[in-house]
Amino acid sequence: MSVEGKESMSKQDEIIVVGKFGASYGIRGWLKVISYTDIAENIFDYKPLHANVRGEWVEVSVESWKRHKGLVCKLDGLNVREEAQTYTNLEIGVAASALPKLSEEEFYWRELFGMQVINVQGYGLGEVVDLMATGSNDVLVVKANLKDAFGKKERLIPFLDGQVIKSIDRTAQRIEVDWDPGF
Structure with missing residues (x-):
């Protein structure tokens, strides 16, 4: 066939x-x-x-x-x-x-695409456009907002739960991170 x-x-x-x-x-x-x-x-x-x-x-x-x-x-x-x-x-x-159902604390990568990334100070870092597996930890690829005050086009933010990733809100489609917008 x-x-x-x-x-x-x-x-x-x-x-x-x-x-x-x-x-x-x-x-x-x-x-x-x-x-x-x-x-x-x-x-x-x-x-x-x-x-x-x-x-x-x-x-x-x-x-x-x-x-x-x-x-x-x-x-x-x-x-x-x-x-x-x-x-x-x-x-x-x-x-x-x-696909298996996940707990509230677990996510499929596809669920994170399109979420807005905001740092703990309230600065909008951009939108998740990709994720990379690096072997040690996954990395969020965040496309910066059009008028980024720090001149960034893209940010790579390590997906370190609790350390860098502070919260993920499925309803609001937002990820809060402890990340310097200039980095």
Whole structure:
């Protein structure tokens, strides 16, 4: 079965990218999988998975998976290398509703995008446009306001809960930080 043979999602639930398909593996339709989940193999716990085919999310079903210098999987209906190659570099997504519910103190990164960042003195530092994983701690990428008094275009603020991040208000879409606006 080719990418074109999959049916599009009927209900447009928000899809969250959790990985992508890599190169084909072997001659029987297997694909390498790059997982963005905390524990890589957890990507296969989500049902159903979707592939982003030319901007459309289509449902895919994993027939089998295994660890082999990373992760590889076989999708239902893909039986030869050439068919699997049509999935190379496609994003893998899941419906947002399939993600585990978090406690009030926990956040998915996607929830922080667009929040306004204000320091403890009340200065508006800008809006969260990205997050970076650095290995030691995550970093907020904050696009500065148009008329930033300190001439900043972007700020990188370490996501250190309690130390730098003082509060996150989902309702107000605001993050309060202990951060010097000149830095």
